[in-house]
Amino acid sequence: MNKVLSNYLELFDVNYYYKNKLENVEIFKNLNLTIYPGEMVALLGPSGSGKSTLLNCIGLLDKFVSGKFKILNKDYSLLTESEITNIRLNDIGFVFQNHRLFQEFSALENIIIPSLIKNIPFDVAKKKAIQILTYLNLEHRINHRPAKLSGGESQRVAIGRALSNNPKFILADEPTGNLDKDNTLLIFNILKKITLDSEKSCIIATHNNFLAEKMDRIFLIENQNIKILK
Ligand SMILES: Nc1ncnc2c1ncn2[C@@H]1O[C@H](COP(=O)(O)OP(=O)(O)OP(=O)(O)O)[C@@H](O)[C@H]1O
Ligand SMILES: [Mg+2]
Numbered sequence: 001m002n003k004v005l006s007n008y009l010e011l012f013d014v015n016y017y018y019k020n021k022l023e024n025v026e027i028f029k030n031l032n033l034t035i036y037p038g039e040m041v042a043l044l045g046p047s048g049s050g051k052s053t054l055l056n057c058i059g060l061l062d063k064f065v066s067g068k069f070k071i072l073n074k075d076y077s078l079l080t081e082s083e084i085t086n087i088r089l090n091d092i093g094f095v096f097q098n099h100r101l102f103q104e105f106s107a108l109e110n111i112i113i114p115s116l117i118k119n120i121p122f123d124v125a126k127k128k129a130i131q132i133l134t135y136l137n138l139e140h141r142i143n144h145r146p147a148k149l150s151g152g153e154s155q156r157v158a159i160g161r162a163l164s165n166n167p168k169f170i171l172a173d174e175p176t177g178n179l180d181k182d183n184t185l186l187i188f189n190i191l192k193k194i195t196l197d198s199e200k201s202c203i204i205a206t207h208n209n210f211l212a213e214k215m216d217r218i219f220l221i222e223n224q225n226i227k228i229l230k
Contacts, residue, residue, distance in 0.1 A: 008201065009035040009058060009169070014067030016053060027053050029224040030067070037168070038199040040192065042212035044229070045221030051205035052097070052173050054221070058203065059171045060088045072168065089118055093162030093200075095172035099154045101146040107133060107157045108142045114164045125164075132160045136190060152183035159190060170194065170202040176211055188214050 011033040017024040027050040035041055043051045056062040057069070069076040072091060079087070101110050108129050115125035133139055136156045146154050155175055162170055170191065176184040188211055195202045204215070212218050218229040 008037055008073070009033075010068075010070040011064075012068040012070075014057075014064040014069055016050070016057065016064050026224055028064070031225055033219070033226055035201050035203065037201055038195055039217060040195055040202045040215040041204070042215040042218045043203060043205040043221065044207070044209075044212050044218060047207075049221040050224075051221060055094075055171045055173050055203065055205055059092050059094050059169070060084055061094075089114075090165055091168045093165060093167035093170045095155075095158050095162045095170065095175050097173040097177060099146075099158035101154055101157055101161070103146050106143045106145055107138060107149065107153075107160075110146070110157055111160045111164050114161060118165065128164065129160070132163050133157075135163075136160050150183075151178050152186060155179065155183075155187055156190065159187070159194075163194065166198070168200055170200055172202070172204045174206060175204060176206065176208055181210065184208060184211055 011031055013030045013032060014028060015030065016028040017026045043054060045051050053062065057064050058071075060071075071087060074083075076084075102113065105113065108126070111129035111132055112122070112125045115128065116122065130139070130142065133142055136159065138153060138156055138160070141149060141153055141157075146157070149157065159170075159172075159175070162172075172191070175191075176187050179187065191202050191204070194200060204211070206212055215230075220227045220229050
């Protein structure tokens, strides 16, 4: 594996807790982690163990309470708000639990929208979205709205949306939650192809051991920390 130093993610003794009225709910305590380019990592752990919380922090949607967090070789604590926004828009592709596609828009439009938010001209964004849908073998579903897509197709469109900014990290929260084994395998193969083709890092929170076993590494969240199983 090519460990490009400028292109990975490191956590040093990070902590996270939710503040409740009576007490702090501790989720991570002195957690250490390194993720390299081109690797696929499964995040396993029981419901409530903190998988989504970890993805949200890594994906810059939330922040660790303390500790050192380096992303793309930059120290998070030294980043300005606009640098954080830029990394979130340019380098991170999020695939949310239950895909969260825009229901009133077609598959193509769902993939175009993030590019328009970044002020990319419509024609350029459309061409790119068609390429992505073709890459995902969904060219025959371009004009379908999510209600007219199967669960596996919707999840592939959600992956397409995450790919629209050609991110360095794909963060997927339960991407196969409602899918059968064949569709789970299809999603895995797509994510594998994406990480191999473009040296992205792919981090997937899942309850699915079949999916986790196929990854390069498996991290289990246990006792507010991470145990590396593979
Ligand atoms: N806003 C909040 N305030 C307090 N506690 C919270 C809040 N959001 C989440 N939690 C708690 O944090 C813990 C971790 O939640 P998280 O959603 O990260 O777990 P998870 O591993 O993704 O679970 P699942 O497998 O069910 O998706 C849970 O115990 C949850 O109840
Ligand atoms: Mg979750």
